[in-house]
Amino acid sequence: MAVVIDGKEAAASVIAAVTEASASLEKEAGVKPGLAVVIVGDDPASHAYVNSKSKMAKQCGFNSIQHSLPEDTSQEKLEQLVAELNADPSIHGILVQLPLPKHLNAEPVILSVSPEKDVDGLHVVNAGKIATGDLETGLISCTPAGAMLLVNRIHGRDLSGLNAVVIGRSNLFGKPMGLLLLAANATVTMAHSKTKDLASVCSHADILVAAVGRPQMVKADWVKPGATVIDVGINRVAAPDKGEGKTRLVGDVAYAEAAEVAGAITPVPGGVGPMTIAMLMANTVIAAYRRAGKTAPRF
Numbered sequence: 001m002a003v004v005i006d007g008k009e010a011a012a013s014v015i016a017a018v019t020e021a022s023a024s025l026e027k028e029a030g031v032k033p034g035l036a037v038v039i040v041g042d043d044p045a046s047h048a049y050v051n052s053k054s055k056m057a058k059q060c061g062f063n064s065i066q067h068s069l070p071e072d073t074s075q076e077k078l079e080q081l082v083a084e085l086n087a088d089p090s091i092h093g094i095l096v097q098l099p100l101p102k103h104l105n106a107e108p109v110i111l112s113v114s115p116e117k118d119v120d121g122l123h124v125v126n127a128g129k130i131a132t133g134d135l136e137t138g139l140i141s142c143t144p145a146g147a148m149l150l151v152n153r154i155h156g157r158d159l160s161g162l163n164a165v166v167i168g169r170s171n172l173f174g175k176p177m178g179l180l181l182l183a184a185n186a187t188v189t190m191a192h193s194k195t196k197d198l199a200s201v202c203s204h205a206d207i208l209v210a211a212v213g214r215p216q217m218v219k220a221d222w223v224k225p226g227a228t229v230i231d232v233g234i235n236r237v238a239a240p241d242k243g244e245g246k247t248r249l250v251g252d253v254a255y256a257e258a259a260e261v262a263g264a265i266t267p268v269p270g271g272v273g274p275m276t277i278a279m280l281m282a283n284t285v286i287a288a289y290r291r292a293g294k295t296a297p298r299f
């Protein structure tokens with residue numbers, strides 16, 4: 001039976017380290033890390049995410065600012081707000097909650113955030129730094145950074161000699177995750193919807209990362225015995241056993257059967273999920289240290 005990788009516990013230890021780093025920065029340099037979260041429209045799920053980010057920022061001792069803009073906000077107005085936040089020295093991190101309402105174009109908004117304040121790690125400059133192997137001066141996208149921290153907990157920071165397979169090649173997760181694994185010396189295969197015989201490809205993985213968005217797609221016989229399985233998928237499925245109309249969250253991995261074969265596995269929920277917000281806080285404190293001309297902590 002696999003070791004269950006506890007993302008809640010890992011996230012709590014990142015948050016504790018961020019809180020300590022934030023307090024030291026304020027004491028030594030008089031700088032309080034500032035995080036501005038921008039949300040457009042009324043989507044309840046996005047509001048719930050944003051509220052939990054703002055709450056966590058306060059818990060970390062940050063100056064936490066939330067801008068809630070109406071649904072009909074124009075592209076120009078949104079980019080103007082980002083420009084103001086870019087120019088505000090008390091703000092070290094800017095996060096524009098995605099998805100944006102349909103009439104807005106996310107790409108120019110992401111590119112309008114100063115790369116030094118891009119705590120979501122989505123700006124092309126930050127994506128490019130990971131692609132060129134520079135993990136020291138940019139900001140790394142939060143979910144892959146968090147998933148990588150869980151991998152490091154099992155295997156250490158050097159993955160020499162290990163085969164890693166990432167299923168999914170999105171800019172948000174799959175691509176940066178593959179690059180982080182490569183930077184840590186793993187031999188990386190990036191799989192996607194056009195990959196032939198995915199089960200066989202996966203069965204060679206010492207580290208198998210699934211980020212597809214298909215409930216329980218990865219079966220036990222795809223998993224190499226003893227492998228580390230990182231399940232990034234978050235899928236809401238019907239749960240009639242819990243009552244009529246009830247649902248539950250499942251990952252992209254058939255957890256119960258895969259846990260019989262894997263050496264270590266992340267559950268859903270409680271695995272990669274809690275890491276994303278923790279790494280957002282980590283990126284904000286890193287950005288604040290850099291802005292203050294101090295060596296940023298490593299998480």
Ligand SMILES: NC(=O)c1ccc[n+]([C@@H]2O[C@H](COP(=O)([O-])OP(=O)(O)OC[C@H]3O[C@@H](n4cnc5c(N)ncnc54)[C@H](OP(=O)(O)O)[C@@H]3O)[C@@H](O)[C@H]2O)c1
Nearest residue numbers: 143168169170173192193194211212213232233234273276
């Ligand atoms: N905080 C978190 O924990 C967090 C953060 C981000 C994402 N997620 C979750 O992670 C999952 C993936 O997110 P994403 O943003 O990366 O999704 P995405 O942009 O939809 O990308 C999905 C990827 O899966 C690949 N794919 C689709 N069907 C496949 C199949 N049958 N076999 C192999 N590959 C297949 C796609 O391949 P093609 O490129 O060929 O189409 C694509 O590269 C979602 O469940 C999402 O909710 C969680």
